[in-house]
Amino acid sequence: MAVPGKKASKQFSSSRQSMASDEDLQVYCQPCDEEGTRLPAHGYCTDCMEHLCKNCFTVHKKHKLSKHHTLLDATRMPKVLHQTTSCTHTGQSDTLITPCSKHPKEIIKFYCHDHKELLCSVCVTLEHQATSCKVNYIPDISGNIIDSKECQDILKAINSSSDQYQQFVEDAKKMTHMSNSSLKDALADIKKFRQEINQRLDELERQIEDAAKVIEQENNKHLKAVETTCEDITKSLKTSSDTIKQLNTSKQADKLFMELKLAEKTMKNVEGNKLQLSSYDIKKHKFKANEAILDFLKTEKSLGTLTQKTLKIKSPSVQIKSRQSSHQGEISVKTSKDKDKCWITGMTLLTPDLLIITDRNNKAVKMVVTSRQSVSDQLQLDANPWDITTVTSSDLAVTLPHKQTIQFISISSNKLKKKHTMKVNGGCYGICCYQDKLVVTYYYPGKLQILEMNGTMLTTIDDKNIFKEPYTVTCNKSSIYVSDTGMKSVTRINWQGDVIGSYSCTGKPTGISDDGTVFVCVWDRAVIEEISEDCSTGKVVLQDVIAPYAVCWSEETKKLYFSCFTSNENKNNTIYIYKLS
Template sequence: MFEDQKKRTLKIVKINKYHQFGRYSMAEGTTVNCEPCGYDGLSKSAHLWCNDCGEGFCDKCVKEHKRTKILRCHHLISITDYLRSAELFFDENCEHHKEPFEFFCSQHDSILCLKCFQEHHSKCKISKLSEVAKGSKTSTALTDLENEIQSTNQNFAEYHEDEDKSNTDLKQQEQNIRDEVYNIRRKINNHLDQLQENLLRDLEIKYNICTKNVNEYFSAFKMYASEKQVFIGIRQIGNILYKQKQEVGNNLLNQTKLSLELKTNDDEKSLLLDLKSFGDIVVRESFETVKFKDPSKKQAQLNIQKHDSIDRIILQLHHSVKIKNYLSKTMSLTACAILPSKKVVFVDNENRRLIVHNEDGSFGVDFKLEDVFDLTPVCRSKIAVGVTKGVMIVDIDTKKVKRTNTDSGKAKWGICYGNGKLYIVSYGEIRIVDLDGTVSKCIPLQISVVFNVAVRNDTIYYINTDTETLHVIDHSGNQLWTFHDIRLKRPTCFRSQFSISLDIDNHGNVFIVLPDYDQVIVVSSDGQQHRVILDKSNNLKGPSGISYCQETHQLLVCNVSDGGASIYDIKS
């Protein structure tokens, strides 16, 4: 993987080397001919190169070049400098139409040829490339690019260092495991030796006991008995012995004798049979990689305060809301919002209406709209509603509805408000729109369908249900981090398969509803932690909408069809 990245960034590395050393050049002795002289059938070496014309000029022709008014502003460099930097020049023609770049689209941050402009950007804000390119050499963008190149090289160097360290660590880990295996074997050997010594010692003791009893009896008889007792004893023992000999002879087969045997411990047999190995060698795969340092992302990350831990987040039920069916029809609540005034608003996509409930949970008013899917608060009493062909601004106090034309001609899905602008999800892009409908920027996405979006400060959040991944990007489309969970798949419990709703708190933590699992989870502001904070025990049944209020620090969650919704106070 690293080698592939290295190949893809080869040109960047070359550029960086040129900036550092100024020695990246063509072969010595390479010459460039004068193009105007060549047109006249002459062969002369060029002394100057025009970056704008893309041709070389001899001393005579360059004077003619400078005499022409329209050509005086062209950028001329020496042939030596041209040869040094020739491989750094980028293609100035469109790769699709093979025509020269002439325009720049600020909305899509794209350089265009005439056909690109006519086919795809006729409604965008277009500038001449020659105008926007002025001052590029002294611009902060060039400085940022140089810093980014240097940062990339540093990242590659750190990657090599980490790779070498990883190999060294693996070798050391192998030796440590070998030493541990030998140590385990030594301990087992020592233990078995001790068991053997204990058993043999016990054998010796019991053998001595068996042979000692008879010898001790006759020794005591000889030492302590009188002559008379010995005389009587000899005859009595002799009689007894005679009788015993007869019994022994008659009962030889029933003879009882002392013997020694080894009664093994069953645990020992079990140990030998069950112990197949000392252990297993486990290869643990770590996903901790070198984190590339990107200065352009630092500012976005500074704007988010982080909780020490999402485990400190506690939800306390404030009150519940019950939304009534419209004319006894089935509801499909696809979105909800809690306003700073503590009024709550719901989208009933099935019946194309907007439902407002008061702070105490009682019904307030409803609005009949066209095919509506999502909504977002824009101030204390106004909300923006995404409809099929545009956006509706609804004042829930005055009950006035105003249409805003975003001029895209595409269906609208998710919508949210942040930084004084609307963020609208359409097919394959997120459009940033002023409240008057003026599109200020378009952020292309790698997938065609995203249903919901959330914004906090300079960070944009959306979910790709096809890959079950939460994506977090900046306003340039650069990915900051991702979170993957199999539960982030497209819900199957809805009749219409919409996406998964999400919202962000003041600390950058992400609240996500999981309709198929009757759960709400919270993901930490860096994507490293997550946990379930609401489930079926909180009366969740196909949760479909979620909304966080920055002013009141409350969370609103609604179910898709049973009309149930709850407001929670967030404490930490």
């Protein structure tokens, strides 16, 4: 067996390509190996497609012919040698021919798990460093993608979505036909009513007929838009499905992998289109005669009005898949600084490994390293906190209800530090942030506000019929979700402040989390439920968990974190971790 740094015999060198020993599977410097010296690989050049030792790696960066090559360090380099004759990945890498959309002269060869992005070597170097992203060389991870569960799931999702958009068209046709029929009925009523009055009403009749025709034209115009949108999306989905099937059948793992990831993005956009189409309003019309017109014909200026009743195109029922849950551990968040038992009322994931929680009883914000399952830092506040949200990659915002204040916090050198505060006009409880906008809920009285980061109020919803005791809030691009213990429901509103959905929890919902999937703790029922994006359906994912209170979900790791609020001090001091698959 060759020793690193020692000369290998000619006999060994000439035969090493055909040997199947463990040594041949090690990652070593290929240029040095050609000279008869085998040294451990320190990095990899994506242009030369060679592993390099530390010395070759350094020289490679300085040499005139190679200083512009893309180099990967030891944490990101391929874990398998690139061999021109026997390496399995070599044949596969020849299929990597898709150009990068950002850098057209570069070929996509890598995948970032954190951002779910397909990358070229320039993307990796400029935007996805190893210190912040988990990046893999595609041939290293695509081997098991053929006939995989992921492949089958994407195909099923595409087929299901195609069926739903076809149903959209059918429903739009039915609703439009009903609307147009109602217009005809209204016009018939106008004709009947018109027979009872004299010739002086001809002009008014024509006016209302023209109005009806305009509405009919608008209906048909909207129908055409719905048909065109749905047909375009259906065609796109079918093309994606056919491509996936063909690549899967032809065993082209790399292309299949990339197509699946592109299909995942397409599906997210498709989900947004569903919500937009389901909000399309079609009006049903009925003629309402002016009862006073016979007596005041000479003075009245209106023959009547077209009353409207909205007919909603039903959004396809969202099916929440069954999940398997497994207990992944428990984290004690009680520290030596605490003077009371913990009451964890809010939590947010800054990264999959960094959970930030608010401990109301101990007036503290705590940083929890999930991989070590321990508290790494604790920041004492001037008042009892309630909820917490991520503002940027290093900034957080915490509500202080009794001080009617939002405390901003930064993380620097793995330490929590206070920044500025912002005064609000009430006892603020729930808080979330999306694209430089804060959404804040208030408990007494129940209301919701959307604020700019400087405190400028954009929207206020203080209708007692909507909110009673809004505890916590979460938000995304299209929706805001509020858990209301008084209403025993989760209310969904849009960014204009309109209620667009509601889910009855049959219990008191407390903590709520949304990282691509909405989860809510139903405290008095001892369950955690998953709710569909449109709030139409829900399903229990964890049951018999004693008094779950705050919850946080990581879409990347598929892990659910939650706290409890009971008379049991040990449970209150613990964060529970479950994996949902």
